[in-house]
Amino acid sequence: MSWFKLNRNLHRDIGYFCIGMTLVFAISGIALNHIHQFNSNYQVSRVSHQIALDVERIETPEFESQLLQKLALTTPVKARFWQDKNTYKLFLKDTTLYLNPQANTVLVEQVKPRFLLRQLNFLHLNEARAAWMWFSDFYAVLLIYLALSALFMVKGKKGVWGPRGILVLAGFAAPIGFVVYYSS
Secondary structure (H helix, E strand, C coil): CCCHHHHHHHHHHHHHHHHHHHHHHHHHHHHHCCCCCCCCEEEEEEEECCCCCCCCCCCCCHHHHHHHHHHCCCCCCCCEEEEECCCEEEEECCCEEEEEEECCCEEEEEEEECCEEEEEEEEHCCCCCHHHHHHHHHHHHHHHHEEEEEEEEEHHHCCCCCCCHHHHHHHHHHHHHHHHHHHH
């Protein structure tokens, strides 16, 4: 088997292997690039309720029990404190209640992990630590191989030494342009 054919077969098979990893990093990368526009890890919902709040009873277990019943919440209160003179906070699992006795309002904030996107970000940000780091390094080496072996996939004028070589140069120029522009 010729080197050209071996390179082509390896490039193809390694490329197939890298599809899953590429999708993990690409999808989570897009989400993480837009973290300032939306929380890609958690879906946060806020709903305000008008409920009569008696300041004298607000710190009692009976009040909490009645409030949770009115709001149809079943998880127990884990912690509570006065954030400021107008806001009393109750913490439940995945839910925070903001009570404002002066305005008789309760803001219910619920936080739920986003399906799949949270797990992809977990991997992308290497929150799994050592084991994932080594696998990611292995993936990076495979990407380096795919990039370099692609240079030798097509021979002659239709390959990298022809007009398509401009595409390779453009691929280098784009990141260099960003670095030069944004670092000055």
